[in-house]
Amino acid sequence: MSSTRERKLSSKVLIQFTGLKFLTPMLTIHCAACKKKLWRYEKFGPGEILRCHKDRIIRMYNSKMHEHKIQCPCGKDIGIDKGSYYKMIAKAFTYKGTKRNERR
Numbered sequence: 001m002s003s004t005r006e007r008k009l010s011s012k013v014l015i016q017f018t019g020l021k022f023l024t025p026m027l028t029i030h031c032a033a034c035k036k037k038l039w040r041y042e043k044f045g046p047g048e049i050l051r052c053h054k055d056r057i058i059r060m061y062n063s064k065m066h067e068h069k070i071q072c073p074c075g076k077d078i079g080i081d082k083g084s085y086y087k088m089i090a091k092a093f094t095y096k097g098t099k100r101n102e103r104r
């Protein structure tokens with residue numbers, strides 16, 4: 001009987017874990033001009049990306065700093081360095097990733 005209980009418990013943990021993953025989607029930020037992959041970002045909360053917090057950037061692929069701006073290697077300005085985050089320039093980037101309600 002104890003093995004059945006364990007199995008039930010582990011499936012419950014799995015559901016909770018999956019739920020957590022849906023709440024913190026991972027997004028890949030791309031340059032809108034050349035489509036180059038820029039960085040991978042852990043988004044927190046719903047809505048548009050207006051800022052990218054540096055401590056939530058999981059992985060940097062391509063980017064360069066020019067004065068106080070973060071740019072794509074093609075030279076397009078992507079965001080402005082504000083210390084702990086980048087203020088993102090709308091239309092300079094696109095993103096792809098797991099969102100809630102998207103199950104593909």
Ligand SMILES: [Zn+2]
Pocket residue numbers: 031032033034035036072073074075076
């Ligand atoms: Zn680019």
